[in-house]
Amino acid sequence: xxxxxxxxxxxxxxxxxxxxxxxxxxxxxxxxxxxxxxxxxxxxxxxxxxxxxxxxxxxxxxxxxxxxxxxxxxxxxxxxxxxxxxxxxxxxxxxxxxxxxxxxxxxxxxxxxxxxxxxxxxxxxxxxxxxxxxxxxxxxxxxxxxxxxxxxxxxxxxxxxxxxxxxxxxxxxxxxxxxxxxxxxxxxxxxxxxxxxxxxxxxxxxxxxxxxxxxxxxxxxxxxxxxxxxxxxxxxxxxxxxxxxxxxxxxxxxxxxxxxxxxxxxxxxxxxxxxxxxxxxxxx
Amino acid sequence: xxxxxxxxxxxxxxxxxxxxxxxxxxxxxxxxxxxxxxxxxxxxxxxxxxxxxxxxxxxxxxxxxxxxxxxxxxxxxxxxxxxxxxxxxxxxxxxxxxxxxxxxxxxxxxxxxxxxxxxxxxxxxxxxxxxxxxxxxxxxxxxxxxxxxxxxxxxxxxxxxxxxxxxxxxxxxxxxxxxxxxxxxxxxxxxxxxxxxxxxxxxxxxxxxxxxxxxxxxxxxxxxxxxxxxxxxxxxxxxxxxxxxxxxxxxxxxxxxxxxxxxxxxxxxxxxxxxxxxxxxxxxxxxxxxxxxxxxxxxxxxxxxxxxxxxxxxxxxxxxxxxxxxxxxxxxxxxxxxxxxxxxxxxxxxxxxxxxxx
Numbered sequence: 001x002x003x004x005x006x007x008x009x010x011x012x013x014x015x016x017x018x019x020x021x022x023x024x025x026x027x028x029x030x031x032x033x034x035x036x037x038x039x040x041x042x043x044x045x046x047x048x049x050x051x052x053x054x055x056x057x058x059x060x061x062x063x064x065x066x067x068x069x070x071x072x073x074x075x076x077x078x079x080x081x082x083x084x085x086x087x088x089x090x091x092x093x094x095x096x097x098x099x100x101x102x103x104x105x106x107x108x109x110x111x112x113x114x115x116x117x118x119x120x121x122x123x124x125x126x127x128x129x130x131x132x133x134x135x136x137x138x139x140x141x142x143x144x145x146x147x148x149x150x151x152x153x154x155x156x157x158x159x160x161x162x163x164x165x166x167x168x169x170x171x172x173x174x175x176x177x178x179x180x181x182x183x184x185x186x187x188x189x190x191x192x193x194x195x196x197x198x199x200x201x202x203x204x205x206x207x208x209x210x211x212x213x214x215x216x217x218x219x220x221x222x223x224x225x226x227x228x229x230x231x232x233x234x235x236x237x238x239x240x241x242x243x244x245x246x247x248x249x250x251x252x253x254x255x256x257x258x259x260x261x262x263x264x265x266x267x268x269x270x271x272x273x274x275x276x277x278x279x280x281x282x283x284x
Numbered sequence: 285x286x287x288x289x290x291x292x293x294x295x296x297x298x299x300x301x302x303x304x305x306x307x308x309x310x311x312x313x314x315x316x317x318x319x320x321x322x323x324x325x326x327x328x329x330x331x332x333x334x335x336x337x338x339x340x341x342x343x344x345x346x347x348x349x350x351x352x353x354x355x356x357x358x359x360x361x362x363x364x365x366x367x368x369x370x371x372x373x374x375x376x377x378x379x380x381x382x383x384x385x386x387x388x389x390x391x392x393x394x395x396x397x398x399x400x401x402x403x404x405x406x407x408x409x410x411x412x413x414x415x416x417x418x419x420x421x422x423x424x425x426x427x428x429x430x431x432x433x434x435x436x437x438x439x440x441x442x443x444x445x446x447x448x449x450x451x452x453x454x455x456x457x458x459x460x461x462x463x464x465x466x467x468x469x470x471x472x473x474x475x476x477x478x479x480x481x482x483x484x485x486x487x488x489x490x491x492x493x494x495x496x497x498x499x500x501x502x503x504x505x506x507x508x509x510x511x512x513x514x515x516x517x518x519x520x521x522x523x524x525x526x527x528x529x530x531x532x533x534x535x536x537x538x539x540x541x542x543x544x545x546x547x548x549x550x551x552x553x554x555x556x557x558x559x560x561x562x563x564x565x566x567x568x569x570x571x572x573x574x575x576x577x578x579x580x581x582x583x584x585x586x587x588x589x590x591x592x593x594x595x596x597x598x599x600x601x602x603x604x605x606x607x608x609x610x611x612x613x614x615x616x617x618x619x620x621x622x623x624x625x626x627x628x629x630x631x632x633x634x635x636x637x638x639x640x641x642x
Binding site: 117118120121123125127130157159161163164165166172174176177178182184186188190192193194196197206208210211212213215220278279280 | 429430433434436438440496498499500501502503504513515516517519523524525527529531533534535538547548549550551552558559628629630
């Protein structure tokens with residue numbers, strides 16, 4: 001019998017299909033099966049990859065916890081008591097889908113290994129096209145979680161400026177957070193790119209510190225084409241992020257720290273609360 | 285064309301890295317006649333290096349000379365209020381390095397002194413005269429990106445930036461104390477010393493005054509007393525956003541990288557340095573960008589443009605190309621950012637009416 005870990009992929013839509021394919025064609029893992037949220041877990045599952053969204057997230061955590069299985073889930077969209085209970089009771093880790101970008105994963109590893117020396121700040125931005133739907137869930141939470149995981153320094157204060165800059169709905173979020181050792185985190189996610197933008201999204205992170213500055217922009221991987229139609233950018237060869245995400249998710253299930261998982265929910269709740277008033281929220 | 289006679293006050297870092305070379309570049313239009321610095325040896329060295337006939341330890345002696353058409357004030361911001369008013373009262377036109385002042389009240393008094401004495405006052409916001417930013421402004425005015433909704437500029441400086449410029453001057457350092465730029469007695473830190481560039485540019489590109497600002501700041505330099513890193517979010521009166529993260533203590537050799545991005549309703553302008561760097565060197569130690577400061581910020585030509593256009597306004601008795609009111613409004617944003625970072629609260633920007641002639 002193979003010693004490959006057997007993974008179940010739970011979710012719907014394109015992301016679930018891509019993750020399922022990544023597991024199916026992996027030489028490191030075996031696909032126990034895929035299912036929609038609420039269905040029984042596939043037989044033989046050893047690790048659950050929960051890529052369900054919205055109300056589908058927590059039932060997956062419950063069924064996996066009841067079965068005693070570790071779960072890697074996309075960052076939780078709710079911060080209520082049920083979410084806290086799920087994180088407290090089970091072997092659940094949240095994983096940002098941004099970790100599917102190999103360059104971001106390398107950046108994350110370097111930052112966490114202390115490449116900056118004494119850290120000064122983190123800047124992160126994720127811009128998508130104007131009119132993008134469910135911005136907070138699809139873009140904001142992954143950005144927040146990726147940034148949150150870069151350092152272990154507890155946060156003491158967060159302020160959010162949320163506004164509608166490019167459409168009728170709130171489409172732009174600006175977040176400034178402070179750590180207890182003065183780390184400054186500056187995050188921006190916005191549906192700010194016009195329809196004419198050559199690429200559908202921009203992702204950028206910088207980590208600054210006493211010894212080094214690390215800068216990563218995975219979406220800068222483009223082909224410049226100059227021809228009869230003028231200058232264009234071809235982004236069709238952006239890498240498939242699913243295989244790297246699967247690796248990251250499975251590896252993270254081995255590092256279960258419930259306190260950090262709950263602290264992320266506190267961070268998200270504070271971001272949302274501050275967005276209502278524009279005033280900072282104390283996290284101490 | 286008559287050459288205008290210039291007196292320079294403050295022969296420190298910015299004078300030697302930018303103003304004095306620019307005046308020399310404009311030798312057909314400008315004549316440096318005197319230099320004043322509280323450090324007489326610095327005044328003498330600058331005067332002799334750039335051909336001035338006199339030097340003083342007391343700037344008031346320079347102001348007393350009847351043969352000076354305008355003064356170029358290159359001192360730290362805490363001195364601008366006193367020196368600009370003294371120069372105006374002496375009947376001298378004034379070009380003054382940014383930031384305009386330490387407070388909004390000081391800025392208002394400086395504008396009033398210039399008005400009262402009928403002299404021209406311009407604050408040297410060099411980026412208003414820098415080609416990359418002028419091109420951005422032109423694209424905005426053409427309507428290339430529609431209505432400006434978000435301006436972000438992140439600015440990065442190495443702790444050793446000025447050492448790397450190989451200039452022979454330095455920051456004024458009171459005996460027994462730290463350099464003024466790191467001293468709480470003399471400055472409020474990065475929000476004024478260089479993030480005022482970002483507050484000014486955001487306001488220029490958005491075309492609105494600020495309504496509120498939230499900021500966090502910190503001290504990273506163990507020798508420093510004032511924040512050398514600041515991150516802020518400005519909400520302008522029309523709802524547009526200006527944001528910046530500025531840090532001045534990056535490792536030695538870090539290039540002078542800026543990331544300017546303007547998001548409009550119909551498009552985006554990105555003028556970010558890493559992909560624009562014209563000269564890169566890769567070695568076993570990593571990558572270097574040797575020409576960044578000069579080539580990307582166009583520091584030399586910016587100061588030449590700035591002084592040349594100010595001199596033309598003096599010579600032709602026309603309005604200065606950059607009203608001191610613009611600099612005053614940038615100060616209003618920057619000091620509000622300081623207040624926010626100190627209180628941990630979002631700060632409202634007081635409304636202000638532009639006085640006639642400013």
